[in-house]
Amino acid sequence: MxxxxxxxxxxxxxxxxxxxxxxxxxxxxxxxxxxxxxxxxxQIEELWHPVGATYYNGELILQPRQRWTQEQQLELLDWHPMFTGFCPGCGAKFEHDYTTRVHWDCADCGWMDDTV
Structure with missing residues (x-):
């Protein structure tokens, strides 16, 4: 051999x-x-992890529970301003500052993003 x-x-x-x-x-x-x-x-690093957890920098981190079903998450793509660029309440256009925006609240109609 x-x-x-x-x-x-x-x-x-x-x-x-x-x-x-x-x-x-x-x-x-x-x-x-x-x-x-x-x-x-x-030492051989153990790559197994329980469901709902992952390793990050060698530390086991539990993932937060999803509060939305997969269907609700897909619906979110259709109406949330982060994906559409428009307010779901009045249709006002949001500025293209997606990297700096945390909250998607509309100044025109008062619609507030409660998904966060």
Whole structure:
């Protein structure tokens, strides 16, 4: 089986006379391995996470519960000024300052964005 000198220092080295690597069972065909891990004592990061949570910078973060159903979220695309550019109350046009706007309240008719 093809073995390169780096195999002995790899995290995936099998230390078995019949297997070279736990990833590449037949060995590698080149002079280097794309799956080489140079730290044999490295901790393997667990990528599993519970439903509703994700890892951010190595810390498990629980995602907030969605208060709207998928159908309600799709309806929001049809009427919310962030997507349409117009007030749903009076039809007034909003300025194109989407990156700085937090609240979508209309000065003309008094419509207030209560989705936030």
């Amino acid at each position: 093809p073995k390169i000198p780096d195999c002995d220092n790899c995290l995936f080295y099998a230390h078995n006379p019949y297997l070279v690597c736990a990833v590449h069972l037949d060995g590698v065909d080149a002079n280097n391995c794309i799956d080489f891990r140079s730290k044999p004592n490295a």
